[in-house]
Amino acid sequence: MNFMAIASIYRFEMARFFRTITQSLVSPVLSTSLYFVVFGAAIGSRIDEVEGVSYGAFIVPGLIMLTVMTQATSNASFGIYFPKFIGTIYELLSAPISFIEVVIGYVGAAATKALFIGLVILATSFFFVDIQIAHPIAMISFLVLTCVSFALLGFIIGIWAGNFEQLQLIPLLVITPLVFLGGSFYSISMLPTVWQNITLFNPVVYLISGFRWAFFDTADVPVAISLFAIGLFTAMCLGVIWWIFKTGWRIRQ
Template identity: 65%
Template sequence: MNFQAVKTIYTYEMARTMRTIMQSIVSPVISTTLYFVVFGAAIGSRISEVDGISYGAFIVPGLIMLSLMTQSLSNASFGIYFPQFTGTIFEILSAPVSFLEITIAYVGAAATKSAFVGLIILITASFFVPLQILHPVWMVTFFLLTSIIFALLGFIIGIWADNFEKLQFVPLLIVTPLAFLGGSFYSISMLPPIWQKVTLLNPVVYLISGFRWSFYGQADVSLWLSLAMTFVFLFICLAIIRWMFKTGYKLKA
């Protein structure tokens, strides 16, 4: 493992965050806080509790997960797309650095940035509603796994995209709707039976469900199913990235 190479790429990506702190940190925190205020006030006045939990507290895990997904995705996709756009990706590929080291550096930086944003949102939410974390170890586990998985997915999108429109296509038209329909703001048990079954086809459900269980001990699906599906998504992303580097897909053209 070339730790110096990993450190160099990781440090560069983290430094870029500090140069765009308004876009990278402040903007997503403000946006998520507005989600919390609007949904908590507008819907919370009509739905006092969900499964015995106040609606304001109930949506906090979903909002954090929504932020982790979108930020990990955008950070990682732009991080690897920009070197392709400028042509500097060939310098990285010609260096004695393996695909695993490149992936660890870029994905690690993207996951770190999104985790930092998620932590700020968690702290901010604690000022609005009383929060309890019954299973902190599991909370950290799902928190980090979600950051890593969507950073890996963003890394894949960044390699696949050959223009800025494609770079935004998956996050805006696929991931965000899946997050909203995956139980971020409601329990899928509130849906009609047929739609509950359809919703289980949404992979985001398992991430949000496991994360919410770590807070309140209640979930739409079992903890172990959520964890198993989480690792399935992780290994699928890793397999796709390995294939991309092995075949040179969109990297050697």
């Protein structure tokens, strides 16, 4: 394992994050604060509790997941797409490093950025609501797994994308709607039975449910199923990335 190569890619990507700290960090925090004002204050004043939790606190896990998923995906997709765009991807491919080391460097940096932003948003939420984390270790574990899995998805999107518009296509038109419809601002038990069954086909439901359980010890689906879902999603992304580097799809073409 070429740890020097991994560290070089990782440091380069993290340096880019800190060069654009306003866009990378301040913007998500401000957006999340607006969600707290609109949903927590305006709507929360009309909803006392959801499953025994105040509505303002109930939406915190969903808000963190919304930001973490989109940030991990966007950072990883841009990180690998930019070398393709300027042509330096060929220098990377000709270097004495394996695809595993390339993936670890880019995905690790994107996951770190998303994790950092998620923790900052969690800290920000304490200024708006009173939160008690029932299972802090499980909460961090779910957060890390989500960051890594969606960074892997972003890496795939970056390889697939043919232009900058396509980089934002999946996060904006797929991931964000799935999060909003995945119980981020409500419990799926509040839905009619038919819609509850339909919602269970949304994979994001299992991630948000498991993450919310870590906070409030309550979940829409069993925690074991949530862990299985995120593990399966991660394995599928790894399989796709292995196939991409094996065939050279969208890399050498």
